[in-house]
Amino acid sequence: MKKLYVTMKVFGFLIVGGMATSCNDSFMDRYPIAEVSPENSFKTARDLELYxxxxxxxxxxxxxxxxxxxTTDNVLYTNIPVEQRSDDRTIPSDVGSGGWSWGDLRTVNLFFDHYKQCTDLVARDKYEGIARFFRAWFYFDKVKRFGDVPWYETVIQTGDKDLLYKPRDNREFVMDKIIEDLELAIDKLDNKRASDQVNCWTALSLLSRVCLYEGTYRKYHTELNLQGSDVLLEKAYKAAERVMNESGYKLYSTGNVDTDYRDLFASSDLREEEVILGRRYSLILNKMHNINYYFTSRTQKDIGLTKDFVDSYLLQSNGKPFTSKSNYATMGFYEEMQNRDKRLAQTIRSVGYKRIGDNAIQLPDFAATMTGYQVSKFVSDVSQDGDGASYQDIAIIRYAEVLLNYAEAKAELGLLTQDDIDKSIKLIRNRVGMPNLNMGDANQSPDAIMAAMYPTVTGTNKGVLLEIRRERRIELALEGFRWDDLVRWRAGKLLEPHFTGMYFPSLGEFDLDNDGKIDLLLYKEGNEPQSNASQKVKIGGVIQLTGGDKGYLIGFKDNKKKFDEERDYLYPIPMGDILLNDNLVQNPHW
Incomplete structure (x- = not known):
């Protein structure tokens, strides 16, 4: 039975937050405090909880x-995102647009301005910890997007001109404040595990994420001359290690290597043993979303995973790269799906794919995916396929990420051992029956394709670091990490090539799953032959083949792509905000 949401426990006085928050507000706006008298609204533990x-x-x-x-190299869909079209990017004009919004922060800082009115010191500590977690969350997002940002820890009043017109604080200062908030939150929060509530394990997990991000950002963005990379990486692995050693979390597994990874994301209830923080949805409470519709409907974005991403999944039998096979680049769909890491068949519609609760075998729907590699991760049974009819819960922080953070941070510091791999990467691979990562083998013979992708990875741990990056890309696919990873690794150039999908040696008919039936016809406009194929795809216009009459499915082949290494790792500040505040300086090269 799904729990009721903590987010549904809203009391009348919460109108404070509701009136105060707007995702498009400029930081110049202020709370209508006088209307609700917050001085009288933070008196009890219950008040603090509800707020x-x-x-x-x-x-x-x-x-x-x-x-x-x-926005990343994992996906091709019905548009080229602006992050991959440097020459077409523009500076937002409206105040508070483009992510430069501060309403959520004001809601948190209102708490800090008034929570000491409560005389219950235990409650004050607990809810201060929660507030610090959310302030850290807010500012981490802002630093990732803009770099330097102004730090505020109180509600800005109209007369606070020094705050209203302050310049941006430097990145190092703000990151120190984020870490300070999280470390204080860890001390103040309890250790009761609950996947929809913040506790000390949630704060420790976020600390490991924050410090890994910033530590590697400073290491690989050498052009910025940022200091303290190793200190941050040490904090990252030590925070992760505490969760690993003390929290009791573990990876969700029933022992079924063919379905456990799938079920972790398609479940209507958070898998509490793995999900450290998640967001709940409910059919009963009409708290719904549209993810099934998003991935299965022919009227959405036709999202497909890319050939490059699919190629990154290892061979199941021996854990070697799929790309080590001599003909990997020109395999048909049936052949390339054989003997692969079982997460692949639980992430896309592979050969023999069946919907949850249905015994019918389904092929990829080429009218709903541009690459042929149709997403199945997150997709539940057909009863939730309507627009706004899905109610799978979503993991926001899960234990697998903590394990990956631990391994990567130690590898970057040169401290990783095979024992460390055995208690991190091995556990992730065990869930899907994959061979363990052998540190010595990886470092002795780094994957050449991975090395070409990440040329800044060097040193004695080169091979194992590349494999950890592979593991991260696969395990966390479509969970919102890939853009941040490319940014912190300074790997934006991976966004420049035109992404491709399945390979076809010619136009014509194809039996995709080798069952003796024609499943797909590829044809050019004006030259459609007679065919009993269940699916027909017209080649030309947006969808083409890289070689004209053969090759990989490709979208927007004639459109220019570009990533500006000097500019595009940060987003621009809206022009309206810069005009309002002479002390705001635009990000470099915008």
Whole structure:
């Protein structure tokens, strides 16, 4: 039975937060405090609980998380995102647009301005910890997007001109404040595990994410001359290690290597043993989303995973790269799906794919995916296929990420051992019956294709670091991490090539799953032959083949793609905000 949401526990006085928050507000706006008299609204533990419950609505929704991957090399869909079209990017004009919004922060800071009115010191500590977690969450998003940002820890009043017109604080200062908030939250929060509530394990997990991000950002963005990378990476692995050693979380597994990974994301209830923080949805409470519709409907974005991403899945039998096979690049769909990491068949519609609760075998729907690699991760049974009819819960922080953070941070520091791999990467692979990562083998013979993707990875741990990056890309696919990973690794150039899908040696008819039936016809406009194929795809216009009459499915082949290494790792500040505040300086090269 699904729990009721903490986010639904809203009391009358929470109108404070509701009136105060607007996702498009400029930081120049202020709370209508006089209307609700917050001086009288933070007196009891119950007041603090009800107010901080509202913060959970600031967590990303399932569609927001998934769509973040649409900016990356994992996905091809019905548009080229602006992040991959440097020459077409523009500076937002409206105040508070483009992510430069501060309403959520004001809601949190209102708490800090008034929570000490409560005389219950135990409650004050607990809810202060929750508020610090959410302030850290807010600012981490802002630093990732803009770099330097102004730090505020109180509600700005109209007369606070020094705050209203302050310049941006430097990145190092703001990151120190984020870490300070999280470390204080860890000390103040309890250790009771609950996947829809913030506790000390949630804060520790976020600390590991924050410090890994910033530590690697400073290491690989050498042009910025940022200091303290190793200190941050040490904090990252030590925070992860505490969760691993003390929390009791583990990876969700029933022992079924063919379905456990799938079920983790398609479940209508958070898998509490793995999900450290999640967001709940409910049919009963009419708290719904549209993820099934998003991935199965022919009227949405035709999302397909890319050939490059699919190629990254290892061979199941021996854990070697799929790309080590001599003919990997020109395999048909049936052949390339054989003997692969079982997460592949639980992420896309592979050969023999069946919907949850249905015994019918289904092929990829080429009218709903541009690449042929149709997403099945997150997709539940057909009863939830309507627009706004899905109610799978979504994991926002899960234990598998903590394990990956631990392994990567130690590898970056040169401290990783095979024992560390055995208690992190091995556990993730065990769930799907994959061979363990052998550190010595990886470092002795780094994957050449991975090495070409990430040329800045060097040193004695080169091979194992590349494999950890592979593992992260696969395990966390479509969970909103890939863009952040490319940014922190300074790997934006991976966004420049035109992404492709399945390979076809010619136009004509194809038996995709080798069952003796023709499943697909590829033809050019004006030259459609007679065919009994169940699906027909016209080649030309948006969808083409890379070689004209053969090759990989490709979209927008004639459109220019570009990533500006000097500019595009940060987003621009809206022009309206810069005009309002002379002390705001635009990000470099915008």
């Amino acid at each position: 901080t419950n509202g913060f959970y609505e600031n967590l990303p929704a399932i569609k927001t998380i998934i769509e973040k991957d649409l």
